[in-house]
Amino acid sequence: MLLIACPWCGPRPEMEFRHAGEAHLARPADPAAVSDAAWAAYLYERSNPRGEHAERWRHLHGCGRFFNARRHTLTDRISATYKPGEAP
């Protein structure tokens, strides 16, 4: 069970959190203006790296906030957590 440092609440066990997928995927500002392929890329394509991964978590059973984390997907070690809009 991961120990995750919520940027608002501090370190808490993983069971308080919900993973929310890859971070920094920007929803197109005007979806109607993008092609089907570009829309599909936004919806479905993921970097899925073996290594450092920027991802989102929500402190569901805590403050309820979404935040970002950098985790290494081979070691599962989290090197940083940061609030939305902040740099890691």
Added chain:
Amino acid sequence: MRLPSGGRIDRSKPLRFTFDGRAFTGFAGDTLASALLANGVHLLGRSFKYHRPRGLLSAGAEEPNALVEIDRGPGRREPNTRATMVPLVEGLTARSQNRFPSLRFDLAALASLAAPLLPAGFYYKTFLGPGREAWHRRWEPLIRRMAGLGRAPEAPDPDRYAHRFAHCETLVIGAGRAGIAAALEAAEAGDRVILCDEQMEPGGRLLLSPGEVPGLAALRGNLRVTLLPRTTAFHYGLQNFVSLAEILDRPDGLRERLWQVRTARVVLATGALERPLPFRGNDRPGVMLADAARAYAARWAVLPGRQAVLLAAHDSGYEAAFALQDRGARIAAILDLRAAPPLAAAARARGIEVRAAHGIAATRGGLRVTGVLAAPLRPDGSPDAARATPIPCDLVLMAGGWTPNLALFSQARGRLRWDEAADAFLPGEVAEALTCAGACAAGRGPGHPIAAIAAGALTARRAFVDPQNDVTTRDIALAVQEGFRSIEHVKRYTTTGMATDQGKVGGMLGLATAAAASGRTVPETGHTTFRPPYTPLSFGTLAGRHRGPLFDPIRTAPSHGWAEAHGAVFEPVGQWQRARAYPRAGEALHAAVARECLAVRQKAGLLDASTLGKIEIVGPDAAEFLERCYVNAVHSLRPGRCRYALLLREDGFLFDDGVLARLAEDRFHLTTTTGGAARVLHLLEDYAQTEFPALRVFLTSTTEHWGVAALQGPAAREMLAPLVRGCELAALPHMTVAEAEVMGIPARLFRVSFTGELGYEINLPADRLPELWEALIAAGATPYGTDAMHVLRAEKGYVIVGQETDGTVTPLDLGLGWVIGKAKRDFIGKRSLARAEMQRPDRRQLVGLAPLEGRAPEEGAQLLARPGAREAEGHVTSAYASAALGRPIALGLLARGRARHGETVLATRLDGPPQPLQIVPPVFWDPEGKRLHG
């Protein structure tokens, strides 16, 4: 044989027990294994494949042979229990397993005669015929009956299991010399310490000496230290999250406790495991690890034999032999694989014959060893049987050297490095805050190299590497010969290391054998992965108290108590228990449903709709936020008005529906489906926090706050009106909301309907709902359950998300295009609706289906255009007997369905040929909506 004195047993407390029905006596402090040995019982089991006789190999958790069935009464029978780990208690009942008809005479041991036909992987090469399904029909049942060890339990386990979380600065695993020292040091430095040990008495090899274990008293007296005997650390998770299983066996039925420990630091003091040695017949009862024999003599005052031969590859065997000799055993000879045994002189000084550079060519005996053939070693390390001499004995000690016990280190993703000098894998790099101490860190000194030991046994017959699974050195050599070079392949092909000891006994020997057979070194060959759990773990321990009602929490609606008292039938809906119907005494369920439906249509019915999800959405930008998420036009919704609202996923498929009510410019009350409450809130929070962070909006779940009574039917207004103050019901049109007092309680009053009748959903604080419930019943409302609710809504063509939809359905498919705000630039999922697939004219659309014969179709039935069609054009989503209409009705999704009203389709049946259905509009009841607006 029990020695007259010594040992850590309490001779004042004799305990009676049985094994295979024979009665024996042992003492408090015995294990089942030591007590059996004390009574001269050496044959304890049969091996997996050849059913060869097996006795005790070890005295600890690694025991592969002495697996017995323990029976503590109904539901408390368990198979495959290691006799070495069972503390003796009064009345213990143990039985041997995997034998027929008896342990001494096992017919299946005939398999041993066919052993030449059954080498590693034989089952991949044969059983291919005769005929089709020969394996499944003919051979597999035979193999299955022969395989397996003990018998699975037959009755539910009545015992209880507990879970506990714990935090500490230092967790020490293993309470031997190194572990106790580490725990004392950490405690003195002020740490909270947990010290666990799998044995019933902490002390490890310190228990080989008489008297108090040094340091234990100090630990017991320290409040910062939690000392856990009979507790196995079995799983090492990320960031020092370690799981321990504590065996309690308390008389009150609390059997085991799971500890989940987050600790700043782990000290691994798990010691080392003695290696067996490979020689022909090394599996006979009476062939034992040297240190185990020493433990039986020193700890339990039991001599495992009177006349012993030691086969030594390591000096530690001499200590064992000397200890046995000191307690009265005769050491017939020491055979040492090494040319110059360092302790030979010391042994000879004790009158023990030592033969250097000797091995064992074979053992003699049946159900117990009666002698060995001692043979000088050839240059290749194998015993020269031609020059062998017999030595009678009833005990053979194997001192094969030591393997540091690094299973947990490996689970912690530590790397093992081969250390040539130690002749063992030692701990290398590890990312966790973890240190190794004692023998698991450094081993116990080198002996005869494992590579040389393995090389000398490659051609031996019946030299067992994995005694439980009957894997021999020759099996491993055969696997290598057949091209299995990866050690993982060798393991899987031969099953070595896959027995219940998971390779603790023979893992290293198997690895060295594979290396020798393939002409590689041990480190070139590598090792297999150590997998959790460290030792086998009861399912019940992990499951804990999460059984029955606690398996998944049950949520109940505010009227649940009333419903129970009035004979309601319940159904699980997600975590909720909802009343399905309220049958009267003697009334069948379907009759109750029909009666409840008619009551709603003719007078008024009452449904507890409290399980619906409810979200309060507040803030200056609340309307803009909802406008961007839901498909509806929200800005145009005036305070006091409600709208049927749809939420899509970003891929365009329907996610949830509900009613959106605007209470004020900046305040909305949103309902969701019962099952969708949590995921809708999560999705909305996601957009609020991460996509539209500039919008000032706050979301709060109010599902548990509001109890909801849905009063539906033509008499609803007259029943409710006397209870309401502050709101003129007649002035409240369909799809409106008002705040008022109901029975003096502040309420939100919704004029909405999921039945097609005049109806109200009265929201009260949940704890006050029962008052209103009983008042409305008293006023003549009929309670109705979810079954009637389903029928009533289907008569009206209202969909249920999850029944008419399945995650592949769009609002347009359901004919709900009118819900979508036409002028909206964007909402969640809008872009996806523009994709080609969503625009296909042949998409499946919601239709009504009217059976042309008397019975309702089956839900899930496939819709066919013509008899014999192989492809479905749609399916039946809902089907009911409609009491109001006096005939069955159905809803379905059908390709181009809206253009096909009046046509006939066929619905498949499981109980016969397809049945014809007429395609009709999906609204069966009051299509003009007069009753709704009445």
Added chain:
Amino acid sequence: MPNRFSFLTLAREALRSHAGWRPQWRSPERPQPAYDIVILGGGGHGLATAYYLAKEHRVGRIAVLEKGWIGGGNTGRNTTIIRSNYLFPESAALYDHAVRLWEGLSAELNYNVMFSPRGVLMLAHGEHDVQSLKRHVHANRLAGVDNEWLAPAACKAFCPPLDISPAIRYPVLGGALQRRGGVARHDAVAWGYARAASALGVDILENCEVTGIARDPRGGAVTGVETSKGHIRCGKLGVVAAGSTSLVMAMAGLRMPLESFPLQALVSEPVKPVFPCVAMSNTIHAYVSQSDKGELVIGAGTDQYTSYSQAGNVQILEHTLEAICEIFPIFRRMRMLRAWGGIVDVTPDRSPIIGTTSVPGLYVNCGWGTGGFKATPGSGHVFAATIARSEPHPIAAPFSLDRFVTGRVIDEAAAAAVMH
């Protein structure tokens, strides 16, 4: 050539101490400089692809590159459930193609893969489950896939350890039984395909990790792969890399609609036969059968986050065993012997991707999620045809990559999702 396997050869070898067995497959240390087709990934799907390419399409030189040992990924880590009772006709066609191949596979490969059609029972615990599973039964029967509905008592008769008491938290309301479903011996599938492919001339290169994909600077077509054993030229490249697919495809500049999750499984200590079938409950996440060795083989769920660590959380095992103990309460005193993890590549619609890509000469077969083992022969068979003919096999066609652009997804998971 490998030896022919039969009782007679086994008996003959027994008389001479098994000295005559040759390696089951050739595993050359060095690759040839060029192959017509390179298959990247030596799991069951990759080896099956190579076997059918060599056997049915005779396309010349073929190599399978495996970064570790063959069958060491999800092939050797799954719970071996085989069934084809999927809802959508596209899925049922694909998986039933596989089941039909399973039925003759031991004979086809001359290797006992121990296919055991002992029946797969899927349990319903609520009205919604009943509706969903009955819909499957209707759809499967129409598609020619066997599936039948059993009442609770019949479920109990078929699977005696099952608790059908109405008093449990999620009572069993019935089940859908596919009698042709069952289990097989996972390692034997990899080894059997490797042996048969090798006999047809396929090079199986173990410990050969791909580090790059070489492409023609003009048309962009694949020309070869960079590996830990040097550059290998190839005409076509088939990627069958399961959890590592995203990483490999990134070498060709493609982003995939995939995420890789840890998936765990466990076995109990071996016991005498007690569980005659395969039982599954999607609602409470319990998947169990008993191996021929006697171990209960139990599938667990995925962790919530993507990972390549092949390790999972103990919480997942906890939830799994809670579910097992809830509907099979007699197993509470059984013991977990071994748990392990694999990495599964999951698509947005939980259906696989089989087909061509935007890069000429590059083909991909991935996204099998938690259920790829059952498809092994069918997957290899249709993927081989797709590569050989440079166009999708008809059964594979609906599983193309571009379904995510058009929206024509095949969402089996959504179709079974519990929603109210």
